[in-house]
Amino acid sequence: MVYIINLYADGGCRGNGRPGAIGAAAVLFKKRKGRWRPKHSVALPSSPPPTNQRAELTAVILALEMALKQPAKLRTDPWLDVTIYIDSKYAKGCMSEWIHNWRQNGWINARGAPVVNKDLIMRASALDSQLRKIADVEYKWIPREQNRRADELCNEAMDAQY
Template sequence: MEIYTDGACSGNPGPGGWGAVLRYGHHERELYGGESETTTNNRMELTAPIRALETLTRPSVVKLYTDSTYVRNGITSWMIRWRSNGWLTSAKEPVKNADLWQRLEAAVSRHQVEWHWVKGHAGHPENERADKLAVRGVTEARERLTS
């Protein structure tokens, strides 16, 4: 299973969106969504892999691609320390987005996930698709605000 994710925000903070492309062999699925309430780009970057992993119905081996160093570094190195410190940073401040980090940790625990970073907006086809889905989520979230 391969998963490509991205998040977007219109203003930071502002309305946000997330997108994911899931691929298993010749099968593909696109997911996206948005939040009309004020959110941040980092929250949307975290939401994309959470929602993609939560969609999987059975434990899977996953190669997950993100253009967010925040997400990749957080899940692969920072989270262990945060958890052991009671979700506080080394400066004893609450970890930002701890609710989503904990949800991501739970989603990852069901699977064997290998994390990969890809450069955003560099022409990587699946990353570009995930970006378009995230922007679609932002657009729909913004429309909900005005209707």
């Protein structure tokens, strides 16, 4: 039996990378009949300064953590089919493509510079590896309009920081 998990994740930042910037990340489950299940959001720490990229990667981390908690809630031990929908091509690229080359190149990017946000990418990668022991995992880019619910939750988390 396969248990399907659809997660919608989004991150955002106001004042991107500048002193005083605030950021947040959010994730929601979408149930079979289109209803939304428990949601989770977090504020980004002030150091290092929040950026859109850090927020989007934090959203991926939240989604992976939520997916890893699901087996404990089930009565059986099914294989999981996890899809994480994100509107960030950067986060999708990090998790699906670039990470493999970065690891091989000692975390140096194509321009010869250290990979930015390595801490979050490594954390997401570790969670991804753990989840792949019990699940198929796919990262799907979707247009922002299709991620409106996660975007709203993210904005609410940033509004609460004022």
